[in-house]
Amino acid sequence: MAKEIKTIGVLTSGGDAPGMNAAIRAVVRKALVNGKQVKGILKGYSGLLNEEIIDLSANDVSNTIERGGTILFTARCKEFMTEEGQKRGAEVCQKHGIDGIVVIGGDGSFRGAQKLAALGVNTIGVPGTIDLDISCTEYTIGFDTAVNTAMEAIDKVRDTSTSHERCSIIEVMGRNAGYIALWCGIANGAEDILLPENYDYDEQKIINNIIENRKRGKKHHIIVNAEGVGHSTSMARRIEAATGIETRATILGHMQRGGSPTCKDRVYASMMGAMAADLLCDGKTNRVVGYQHGRFQDFDINEALAMVKGIDPYQYQVAKDLSKHC
Ligand code: ADP
Ligand code: F6P
Numbered sequence: 001m002a003k004e005i006k007t008i009g010v011l012t013s014g015g016d017a018p019g020m021n022a023a024i025r026a027v028v029r030k031a032l033v034n035g036k037q038v039k040g041i042l043k044g045y046s047g048l049l050n051e052e053i054i055d056l057s058a059n060d061v062s063n064t065i066e067r068g069g070t071i072l073f074t075a076r077c078k079e080f081m082t083e084e085g086q087k088r089g090a091e092v093c094q095k096h097g098i099d100g101i102v103v104i105g106g107d108g109s110f111r112g113a114q115k116l117a118a119l120g121v122n123t124i125g126v127p128g129t130i131d132l133d134i135s136c137t138e139y140t141i142g143f144d145t146a147v148n149t150a151m152e153a154i155d156k157v158r159d160t161s162t163s164h165e166r167c168s169i170i171e172v173m174g175r176n177a178g179y180i181a182l183w184c185g186i187a188n189g190a191e192d193i194l195l196p197e198n199y200d201y202d203e204q205k206i207i208n209n210i211i212e213n214r215k216r217g218k219k220h221h222i223i224v225n226a227e228g229v230g231h232s233t234s235m236a237r238r239i240e241a242a243t244g245i246e247t248r249a250t251i252l253g254h255m256q257r258g259g260s261p262t263c264k265d266r267v268y269a270s271m272m273g274a275m276a277a278d279l280l281c282d283g284k285t286n287r288v289v290g291y292q293h294g295r296f297q298d299f300d301i302n303e304a305l306a307m308v309k310g311i312d313p314y315q316y317q318v319a320k321d322l323s324k325h326c
Contacts, residue, residue, distance in 0.1 A: 002283025003122060007037040009053070009098040012070040013044035013077075013105035013112065016257055017128045017142025019265030020070040020104055025061035026273030027102045027126075032058055034281045039098055043073045044105070045080035045112055048089050053096050065266055068145075068259045074105075080112055090119035100280035102273070104128040104141070107305065110288055114301045117286035124276040125288035125301060128269075130257055133177035135307035136299045137290030141272065144264040146173070146256045147183045154188040154224065157250050161220040167210055167239060167247040169223045171232040173256045178311055180256070181226035186319045191221045193319055196228030197311045203235070207242045214245065216325060221245070271296050 008031045012020050031038045042052040064071055079085040100122035103113040106129035117123040127134045130146035150172045161168040174180045178195030185193030191213060192206050210221045225232050232249035240247040272289045275296055279287055287298045
């Protein structure tokens with residue numbers, strides 16, 4: 001028989017992402033509508049182990065949907081990677097009467113959620129990461145805002161790059177995934193896009209491309225480089241030396257994780273947070289919420305973590321073709 005849930009806990013873990021507040025708000029409001037109590041666990045698994053736990057009311061999440069970051073704070077917690085840490089986490093839940101937890105974070109956070117579920121705490125994961133690198137879902141909270149922030153920043157770099165007739169290498173986040181780079185590469189009309197998944201990086205080819213484009217009268221050359229490829233500064237030095245064209249590297253960094261979430265991030269995060277609360281209220285555990293083929297769905301965490309996804313080769317080919325001048 002499914003365990004009856006009286007109190008739901010919610011935490012954010014790993015890198016923050018715009019839209020996490022919308023997800024927290026949805027968990028809180030939906031759980032309250034379903035007649036449950038809600039507790040916020042501060043600073044991810046670290047706050048769980050330190051018992052940094054607060055009561056959350058509907059009022060507490062007012063005026064948060066439009067805010068970037070996470071009102072619950074977030075952290076990475078080494079101690080929770082150990083069996084003792086995980087056992088202590090489950091004990092803290094029991095002590096505070098938390099029967100079910102919603103974990104908002106990335107793959108790493110889901111592995112922690114899987115451990116809590118195995119220890120008897122009903123657990124549901126909600127995908128929150130700007131990297132879009134969770135295989136069971138075509139959407140992750142924060143990607144839309146981050147990719148728009150990066151796109152706008154690259155437009156700005158392009159203005160100055162054109163004025164100075166420079167080559168610009170702009171490095172975007174994504175850890176080992178190239179989704180932000182690929183989307184910006186297309187949206188910003190980059191001349192070259194470097195992705196860790198398609199590591200066909202050939203510096204001589206890029207150099208030839210820059211020289212050819214310059215002969216054709218192009219005033220700038222934008223290279224969107226993924227964090228997973230990296231080395232933008234040394235790359236810029238080598239390209240400048242080989243082409244004689246001034247080359248600058250810009251690493252966008254953490255600005256991509258901040259800011260008010262887009263409409264899409266607010267709405268999708270609200271749907272996912274609400275669904276997570278409903279799943280817990282239905283007695284479900286060890287599941288994650290995802291968005292696939294036009295609808296919100298839930299998956300077994302073990303199966304979700306075993307899924308694999310990658311860059312769509314057609315999308316990558318289109319990105320390359322659209323930068324050509326035949
Ligand atoms: P993300 O959730 O964004 O992928 P991390 O990989 O940094 O971010 O993971 C966030 C936190 O999740 C870690 O600091 C750790 O506390 C927990 N975690 C990650 N992997 C595991 C694991 N294998 N077992 C238990 N907890 C884990
Ligand atoms: O996972 C989100 C992310 O921003 C990655 O794109 C990046 O590699 C990483 O987190 C940076 O982490 P930190 O905030 O610890 O520097």
